[in-house]
Amino acid sequence: MTAGLVLDRLALRIHDRPLIGPLNLAVPAGVIGAVVGPSGVGKSTLLAVIAGIAGPGVTMAGRVWLDGAAIDDLPPEARRVGLMMQ
Numbered sequence: 001m002t003a004g005l006v007l008d009r010l011a012l013r014i015h016d017r018p019l020i021g022p023l024n025l026a027v028p029a030g031v032i033g034a035v036v037g038p039s040g041v042g043k044s045t046l047l048a049v050i051a052g053i054a055g056p057g058v059t060m061a062g063r064v065w066l067d068g069a070a071i072d073d074l075p076p077e078a079r080r081v082g083l084m085m086q
Contacts, residue, residue: 003068004029005050010062012045012054020046022062029067044085051083052076 004027011021020042027033035043048054050064053076064072071079 002029004031004066005033006065008063008065010060010064012042012049013059014045015057047083051081052079053083
């Protein structure tokens with residue numbers, strides 16, 4: 001698999017309540033992925049965490065990798081990730 005987006009044991013909490021995970025996911029470079037599910041399960045929050053713009057009540061465990069480099073410690077402007085909601 002060519003490096004792309006990798007979520008390694010990603011777990012999200014919102015206001016100290018479990019929301020997602022732990023989740024392992026790999027989307028190879030050049031592949032278009034989609035996040036689907038019913039309302040309120042954390043799809044938008046997951047995408048915001050990948051982009052680095054999650055709200056103040058969201059905490060994360062695990063790692064987010066993009067093209068072989070960990071990006072979860074980077075500020076949003078350094079991640080090279082775009083996000084446009086609906």
